[in-house]
Amino acid sequence: MKYTTVIRTIDSFEVVQNAILRLTVDNFSQVKSREQLIDEHKRLDNICDKKKYVVHNINKQENLTLNIQLRISISNLKVNNVPTGRFLLCRVISKFVKLFALLALVEDPEGNVERLALYNWTKEGQSNIKSIDQLFLSIGTLLVIKNISYEVATSNITIIRSNNPDDVIVVDHNNKLFDDVKWSTNEKKVEIKNADDFRRCGNDYFASSNYIAAIDKYSNGIKLEPQNVTLLNNRAEAYLRLYQFHNAFKDTEIALMYDPNNLKAAYRKGKALCGLKHYKDATNTLQNLYQRMKGNTSIKQIMKHAEMLSYENKNGKYDYLRIIDEFHERSKIKKDSKGNDVWIYETGPRLDHAEFLNDNIQIDLVEGKGRGWIAKCDIPEYTLLMVSKAFKVVFSNEVFGTMISNTSNDKGASSCAEELTTCITRKLFEEPYYCPEVYQLYNGLNLSRNEKIEIIRKNSIHIELIIQALMHNNIGLNYDEFNLKTEITGLGLWTLPSFFNHACIDENVYNFFLGDLLFIRTNRPISKGEELIINYRNATTFSYEERLSYLKCINIDCQCRMCKLERSESQEIKLRMAQLLKAYHESIYPKVSKPHSVEPSHIKELEYLIAELRSLRKEHPDLGFNTIELSNTLAFAYLKIGNNKKALSILKEVYDLYKTFRVSEIRIIILDIIIINSKLKLFEEAKKWFDIMLKILVEPIMGKLEDDKPEWRKEALRLTEKIHPQMNSIAETLNIV
Numbered sequence: 001m002k003y004t005t006v007i008r009t010i011d012s013f014e015v016v017q018n019a020i021l022r023l024t025v026d027n028f029s030q031v032k033s034r035e036q037l038i039d040e041h042k043r044l045d046n047i048c049d050k051k052k053y054v055v056h057n058i059n060k061q062e063n064l065t066l067n068i069q070l071r072i073s074i075s076n077l078k079v080n081n082v083p084t085g086r087f088l089l090c091r092v093i094s095k096f097v098k099l100f101a102l103l104a105l106v107e108d109p110e111g112n113v114e115r116l117a118l119y120n121w122t123k124e125g126q127s128n129i130k131s132i133d134q135l136f137l138s139i140g141t142l143l144v145i146k147n148i149s150y151e152v153a154t155s156n157i158t159i160i161r162s163n164n165p166d167d168v169i170v171v172d173h174n175n176k177l178f179d180d181v182k183w184s185t186n187e188k189k190v191e192i193k194n195a196d197d198f199r200r201c202g203n204d205y206f207a208s209s210n211y212i213a214a215i216d217k218y219s220n221g222i223k224l225e226p227q228n229v230t231l232l233n234n235r236a237e238a239y240l241r242l243y244q245f246h247n248a249f250k251d252t253e254i255a256l257m258y259d260p261n262n263l264k265a266a267y268r269k270g271k272a273l274c275g276l277k278h279y280k281d282a283t284n285t286l287q288n289l290y291q292r293m294k295g296n297t298s299i300k301q302i303m304k305h306a307e308m309l310s311y312e313n314k315n316g317k318y319d320y321l322r323i324i325d326e327f328h329e330r331s332k333i334k335k336d337s338k339g340n341d342v343w344i345y346e347t348g349p350r351l352d353h354a355e356f357l358n359d360n361i362q363i364d365l366v367e368g369k370g371r372g373w374i375a376k377c378d379i380p381e382y383t384l385l386m387v388s389k390a391f392k393v394v395f396s397n398e399v400f401g402t403m404i405s406n407t408s409n410d411k412g413a414s415s416c417a418e419e420l421t422t423c424i425t426r427k428l429f430e431e432p433y434y435c436p437e438v439y440q441l442y443n444g445l446n447l448s449r450n451e452k453i454e455i456i457r458k459n460s461i462h463i464e465l466i467i468q469a470l471m472h473n474n475i476g477l478n479y480d481e482f483n484l485k486t487e488i489t490g491l492g493l494w495t496l497p498s499f500f501n502h503a504c505i506d507e508n509v510y511n512f513f514l515g516d517l518l519f520i521r522t523n524r525p526i527s528k529g530e531e532l533i534i535n536y537r538n539a540t541t542f543s544y545e546e547r548l549s550y551l552k553c554i555n556i557d558c559q560c561r562m563c564k565l566e567r568s569e570s571q572e573i574k575l576r577m578a579q580l581l582k583a584y585h586e587s588i589y590p591k592v593s594k595p596h597s598v599e600p601s602h603i604k605e606l607e608y609l610i611a612e613l614r615s616l617r618k619e620h621p622d623l624g625f626n627t628i629e630l631s632n633t634l635a636f637a638y639l640k641i642g643n644n645k646k647a648l649s650i651l652k653e654v655y656d657l658y659k660t661f662r663v664s665e666i667r668i669i670i671l672d673i674i675i676i677n678s679k680l681k682l683f684e685e686a687k688k689w690f691d692i693m694l695k696i697l698v699e700p701i702m703g704k705l706e707d708d709k710p711e712w713r714k715e716a717l718r719l720t721e722k723i724h725p726q727m728n729s730i731a732e733t734l735n736i737v
């Protein structure tokens with residue numbers, strides 16, 4: 001089944017198959033032994049599709065004739081290349097499992113092992129159906145496969161792909177054609193017998209950071225001895241390393257049931273609770289543990305960390321300066337041996353800070369919009385409403401080439417979307433505990449209440465729901481707002497913030513990203529019962545057409561003032577506005593922006609143009625965003641002919657008209673006012689505007705500045721030093737602080 005999302009078509013079956021492959025594969029980059037690959041493949045057994053299908057006829061050719069010279073070895077296959085005219089001779093060495101394709105491991109005579117994916121072998125049907133079991137192309141079957149391709153399925157997982165069942169020929173045992181071919185491998189079996197063998201084997205994998213393999217071994221041991229606390233503890237730690245906090249938590253709970261005083265289990269439980277965002281419980285668990293283990297520095301450290309998380313979560317108070325530093329530290333990138341970008345800090349800029357939710361807001365039904373966030377009481381300006389940690393975020397440099405997009409060079413939003421879908425599907429496979437969090441989101445599918453309840457109750461993978469929920473709720477990362485000096489882009493899912501509805505202007509909350517944390521504050525005073533509204537696509541940056549096509553994809557019929565106005569404007573007015581703006585850019589701007597003198601007649605021309613643009617929207621003077629830039633140019637033209645007063649009054653007029661919209665153009669206007677005032681040695685006036693600018697930059701992050709306290713400017717400048725250092729240079733020239 002294919003789904004068209006906002007940006008691309010996603011094949012849902014491939015997404016699930018990729019997610020499952022990643023789930024069962026240990027280390028992506030490592031060269032693996034035959035045994036390791038077989039182990040990985042066995043894990044698919046738990047997740048594969050057990051339904052019965054109509055299976056394509058197996059192609060046996062008794063009188064097979066082939067030119068043996070055209071045989072290709074697995075080691076000679078090249079990714080994304082079809083070796084025309086060649087065939088692969090291979091032997092099946094594992095059971096076939098059904099995901100989207102039929103998957104098994106095969107070896108060639110040289111002993112190379114690879115995954116084989118047979119596509120188009122099955123279809124759903126009523127009669128003549130069978131299951132894909134041991135008997136289907138059983139272990140030891142010799143196959144000749146023509147027209148294969150070699151592909152990257154996902155991450156660095158390669159597969160040999162065959163699309164046509166007629167290309168797969170089972171070689172009869174009586175066939176003499178390959179009699180002279182020597183097979184280099186003999187299956188060796190490492191016999192593992194008891195739980196302790198599994199523990200040791202798991203520990204070896206753990207030591208080499210092979211956590212998926214380690215979990216597999218520990219799980220085998222736990223099957224033999226369900227009360228083995230050491231195995232449970234070890235598996236919990238391996239889960240923690242993979243950020244599977246719920247799985248880790250479950251293991252520590254069982255371990256503590258059998259051995260209530262087990263210190264390791266308590267320690268790991270504390271860590272798992274932090275990851276599960278149960279900050280208070282985590283703090284209690286770790287404080288108790290520390291009481292019993294006074295002086296243990298690593299327990300003390302994690303306890304302090306849990307206390308910090310609890311504090312942030314309870315009070316909504318964050319150390320922004322520190323978090324910005326952490327962001328910079330963790331988003332550093334280096335090149336690996338193959339020249340690819342990798343994080344210096346293993347997990348990239350995913351920041352370990354707590355979530356926060358203001359008690360004074362709630363999700364409720366909003367007429368004509370579905371659900372939305374509503375204020376339960378009056379809320380002051382710049383109040384922190386929410387801090388949300390990404391359910392999952394994909395940074396653009398983490399996108400691998402996959403079978404669907406097939407382009408590791410395409411690091412744009414579309415491949416991020418595909419990667420995010422695969423990652424979230426994988427996460428839900430690993431920990432079904434998180435299914436309700438995704439399934440409760442708006443998905444545009446019009447499921448009945450009962451259907452929805454049933455899906456959530458089952459807690460199983462529902463790929464259509466995942467894809468649709470992501471399409472409607474994913475949020476693109478944007479660090480531009482605060483000049484965080486990073487090239488990183490990406491896409492993520494933040495579950496609670498996705499309940500904020502959109503408006504192109506007049507939004508009353510303000511959002512910004514630090515790493516994978518999304519902070520949301522009010523940007524003006526809010527009254528009780530008012531809906532809290534965010535901005536997905538800004539009316540000053542995106543044209544009406546751009547906004548409309550985006551919003552249509554996610555089922556939003558925007559009723560903001562700007563959309564209403566633009567809908568009502570006649571084609572004639574739209575055309576005239578476009579003409580005027582074109583005239584400005586092509587003819588007037590080059591004339592009035594000359595470095596030295598300006599002809600008064602050109603100034604007149606520009607003034608006439610601005611006046612006409614404004615008259616076209618005379619009913620809504622405050623929505624004439626398209627004149628901001630023109631007015632700024634006009635002010636500078638007056639400055640050049642020595643009329644400073646006129647220049648300042650133009651800029652102030654623009655500021656007064658558009659200050660409530662907080663668009664980035666306004667910041668430039670204020671900056672110009674500061675610069676002109678200080679040039680004119682009007683320092684008091686310059687300082688006044690400097691303070692206005694400082695607040696615009698700092699309050700959305702730190703909250704309302706207490707400007708009756710003498711220290712406020714110093715505090716604000718500590719922040720701008722990190723995000724807008726030019727403010728600190730201006731402060732110096734103006735002798736502020």
Ligand SMILES: [Zn+2]
Nearest residue numbers: 504558560563
């Ligand atoms: Zn709108």
